[in-house]
Amino acid sequence: MRVCVIGTGYVGLVTGVCLAQIGHDVICIDNNEEKVKLMKSGQSPIYEPGLPELMKSCMESGRLDFSSDLSAGVEHGEVLFIAVGTPPLPTGESDTRYVEAVARGIGANLTKGYKVIVNKSTVPIGSGDWVRMIVLDGAGERQKEKGLAGTPIEAEFDVVSNPEFLREGSAVYDTFNPDRIVLGSNSKKALEVMQELYQPLVVRKYSDHPSLPPVPIVLTDLSSAEMIKYAANSFLATKISFINEIANICDRVGADVKQVAEGIGLDSRIGNKFLQAGIGWGGSCFPKDVSALIHTADDYNYEAQLLKAAVEVNNRQRTIAIDKLQQVLKILKGKTVGLLGLTFKPDTDDLRDAPALNIIQELNRLGAKVKAYDPIISQSGMRHGLTGVIVETDPELLADGCDALVLITDWTQFHTLDYAKMAKKMHSAFMIDGRNFLDRKQLEAAGFQYVGIGH
Ligand SMILES: NC(=O)c1ccc[n+]([C@@H]2O[C@H](COP(=O)([O-])OP(=O)(O)OC[C@H]3O[C@@H](n4cnc5c(N)ncnc54)[C@H](O)[C@@H]3O)[C@@H](O)[C@H]2O)c1
Structure with a gap:
């Protein structure tokens, strides 16, 4: 099936690559030219285990391409996925302006034939009908530009809500091994197209557990699908x-x-x-x-x-580590605290709304110097959104001169650090284990005083 995925972030890129892997002919569209250039050269703009290898093989097979040209994408796709961001506004509402821009752009570029427009972005309940309206607005504006105001477009389309449940860090695995697939629409025809699209996944053709029963599909209306997410x-x-x-x-x-x-x-x-x-x-x-x-x-x-x-x-809870630091170090002003991990979870480079950011800010406010080591952020040189923290390139440099360490992210590699060596480099060897991840006995044997969370 010919597929177009618009937005190549954590969801869009993984979806596009995995759909290409299961046999579809996919074009991924992003309005960030830099990203498109990077992807066209075979590189993934995000850190996601297994993704670069899969991306490379799909590109070589000719089933996966990238572009910033939305009109080419709309023309190519029988199924058009909207997978752009819906970040929060200060009020807590979702900012749907990117979805709106894409829906309008799809409308403006619809020519003829039948398309299924799929909301994969997490959108407020009721957005399915709203997207339909915006697509029609976009189409109407284009007709007006062509001097055809009021003439209906030749193209037909339906909107489907297909929320995404992948987890960053295991996104490829999750896409090939979903717990369920949720499809919401008022159109039987669109739901049939979507079931055909996902059939290889449903029968677990690409699964790590092919003998399991087929993946359940939840067929529902638009609002219920949005609410499920x-x-x-x-x-x-x-x-x-x-x-x-x-x-x-x-x-x-x-x-x-x-x-x-x-x-x-x-x-x-x-x-x-x-x-x-x-x-x-x-x-x-x-x-x-x-x-x-x-x-x-x-x-x-x-x-x-x-x-x-x-x-x-x-x-x-996000500042509970600060309370624990105050209990062991008393005054934090003039102290140096080292953070083990920065990302909000392991196996991703995503720092969006990571607890580390609050902890850094609060430690800075209290007059502490903050250092950090993260297996991905330290290596990739990605420092976006990071201020008030010195990012070290290895765990021993992190420990050097610290009054305490706080484990922020449960990266597997943190199980096997040389904690005895690290303890020796510290002013005082306190470990606040913010994920109850490390072994208390091992840490104590290495010379640390270990403090967990409720543990
Ligand atoms: N990240 C996750 O783990 C996850 C999981 C499930 C659902 N979701 C939802 O999926 C959606 C996408 O999330 P994400 O984390 O992949 O976002 P992201 O910010 O990583 O990626 C969004 C991409 O869309 C592109 N984009 C923005 N406007 C565009 C436009 N007009 N045309 C083309 N491209 C455009 C951006 O350049 C970016 O590459 C969100 O609604 C999110 O809530 C995310």
């Missing part, structure tokens, strides 16, 4: 805030949240995923999606109290 992320964020609340109580009563999480996680109604206590959730999705749902509820005169509490717990 918000509800899923809000549930997961709330689950983390829940275990963090339990961890804070554990800290006070002397219980161990890791054992508590194990004990409750074995209950099949609860499950053991997303029960790791720590310094809270962040990234480009949870914070903005929970805020957007709260905002939508507000628009309909409903106060989403549980979601608001999940956000409040998370905001407090």
